[in-house]
Amino acid sequence: MPEGRIVLKENRIMMVSDEMGNIPAGNISGCGLYHSDTRFLSIYEFRLNRLQPILLSSSTDESYVATFQMINPVLEVDGGKRTIPQQVLSIRRSRFIYGGLHERIGLQNCGPEPVDLECELLFGADFLDLFEVKADSRGQVLRYLGTPRPLEGGRHGLSFIYDGLDGITRRTEVVFHTPPTHRHEARVGWNFHLEPKQTQTLVVDVIPLLGESEPTLEYLYDDALLALQRSYRHWNDELTRVSTDNAFLSRGLLRRSQMDLRILVEEFDTGLLPMAGIPWFSAPFGRDALITSIQTLMLNPEIARGTLRYLAARQGRQVDLAREEEPGKILHEIRYGELANLKQIPHTPYYGSVDSTPLFLVCAVTMMDWLDDQDLFVELLPHLLAALRWIDEYGDLDGDGFVEYDLRAKGGVRNQGWKDSHDSLLYPDGRPGELPAALVEVQGYAYQAKLGLSRILERMNEPQLAERLAREAADLRRRFELRFWMDREQFYAQALDRDKAQIPSITSNPGHCLWAGICDPERAELVGDRLLAADMFSGWGIRTLASSSPHYNPMSYHNGTIWPHDNSIVAAGLRRYRRTAEAARVIDGVMEAGIRMPNYRLPELFCGFKRDMLFNTGPTEYLVSCNPQAWGAGAAFHLLQIGLGIVPDTTAGRVYIAPLSMNGVRSVEIQGMRIGSGRLSFRVSYNGGRPEVDVSEHPADLRVILDEPPPLT
Secondary structure, three states: OOOOOEEEEOEEEEEEEEOOOEEEOOOOOOEEEEEEEEEEOOOEEEEEEEEEEEEEEEOHHHOOOEEEEEEEEEEEEEOOOEEOOOOOOOEEEEEEEEEEEEEEEEEEEEOOOOOEEEEEEOOOOOOEEEEHHOOOOOOHHOOOOOOOEEOEEEEEEEEEEEEEEOOEEEEEEEOOOOOOOOOOOOEEEEEEEOOOEEEEEEEEEEEEEOOOOOOOOOOHHHHHHHHHHHHHHHHHHOOOOEEEEHHHHHHHHHHHHHHHHHHHEEEEEEEEEEEEEEEOOOOOOOHHHHHHHHHOOOOOOOHHHHHHHHHHHOOOOOOOOOOHHHHHOOOEEOOOHHHOOOOOOOOOOOOOOHHHHHHHHHHHHHHHHHHOOOOHHHHHHHHHHHHHHHOOOOOOOOOOOOOOOOOOOOOOOOOOOOOOOOOOOOOOOOOOOOOOOOHHHHHHHHHHHHHHHHHHHHHHHOOOHHHHHHHHHHHHHHHHHHHHOOOOOOOOOOOEEOOEEEOOOOEOOHHHHHHOOOOOOOHHHHHHHHHHHOOEEEOOOEEEEEOOOOOOOOOOOOOOOHHHHHHHHHHHHHHHHOOOOHHHHHHHHHHHHHHHHHHHOOOHHHHHHHOOOOOOOOOOOOEEEEEEEEHHHHHHHHHHHHHHEEEEEEEHHHEOOOOOOOOOOOEEEEEEEOOOEEEEEEEOOOOOOOOOOEEEOOOOOOOOEEOOOOOOO
């Protein structure tokens, strides 16, 4: 997101404005009021005597409400015969999202003389599909050309109506609580006389409507705001309470991440599900939701439960090449706008992701490690078995035992791992990798899934299936080491191409293989060293691509930037192989970057420039990063979990806690963390030596082990 954008979201309605609170006419930065992938408001501008006020400050500290404090510029009145000096009028805009946009505009005369003012609001609704807003283009056949109509039923306001080519009527209803003085099409004005110290208030509701739905405005502005506050209090009450003695970490980064997750999480009949990111990816994404769920199990396990159920309900059932659907496959992305309804894009849903399916299995295993929720596991078991069949049958395109992907859908994604940009898989000479391709990290996920399921199933008295999966995992690990290891580089290749030739880029991807546990321990030592080398580790985190690569660009989406979620997974892998010092460096680098970001927010990604200790410069933002973004927000809690050394194994009745020292932190307290059949609470004190752990609460059937888990062999 460009700097200065203000984002509010509640369930399926989202608003993106500029720092003044406006949606400027002709904006190309994605500003608008959105519902179900459609922009229902494309212009929303406030003017005072036809001029734009002067912004003093804007705030979204509470996430669910935005405020904009402004003052007047010099205003001419009485036909230019006199002026109102600057800073005589206080203007405050306060807004929130609750079934639509609700805004209160307050004007106060702080001067000694009466003033006469004209306030204007300009509206527009283009009903563009979000994909068209992102591309900033639209054919004339789909362009909204109508003018607003007055509201019926004695209400004051405007109605924009668009009869979509998909047969769905979309409406934007604008309701004014104070009757306007004048209106010309979509420009609405009020004339006010303000005595000294007098305040005048405007309240505006903007309601997006799909089909035959009717607006519901039976609540008052303050009542709706109180309902939102109660919703946020309930969200916070359900979370693990985390506190540290570092205010920048506790009240900055962790609080912001917690609030960002609340914005992005929506509730479906299957439970909670995190949307990927704002503004372009405020939709269900399989990979993003699964990784976010794994990251946030220590914070709120209901996210993982809801995500697993949502994706299981939409698991592939047939072969449909237009959407890259196959039996057992987990979706990549779902869209609900006009283009999806018209089948002009394949996202209905679209299944073009090679890693969502193994990550679905990994998430289920990790959920069991945390909660031992056998009822949910049994409920999901048919879907887990279908996902396993997809890995072995449809995922292995050529029968070599590796999971590959190819592009088969028109309008689909060429590169179908988490690095899904067009140039993320390149040969040294710059040519795109020949498809089908087998990505290194995907083999790790498949191994992790099979070995983890084997362990769970063995404990649930399913020895035959457990033994088969363990055998398949061991065979995959053997073939992985033979084909992906590069002797010259002493590192794993990024992928195998169509001809099984290695694509030899030095990337962060093998760090995911450390997390998965597929790497030979001796080679894992070499991988850990390489990931922390100067051309990979910037000081703020591990780059996606080594700076020594011919394709490196610190400002490239996947070829040199730093992704917090990527780093949290790599840090988990380093800890798994006992590389505690290296894991601590990654944790400290990313956490410190987040603390120095605007609003203490870990974004989707940031630039891979080297950290400059001499001039103490901060991390450099990426130009169009999603902000907020689910696995960016989740990374903060994943990194904290890794730093505290929390490794649950509840199906075996135990949990490990082995804290690392973290820069600028002398104490951490965890209260009410859901694990197994109950809750775990403990405090870590850092007194210059070995961290001391004081456990104050744990489930009776769970043994707390204050040590590292056994090393991998």
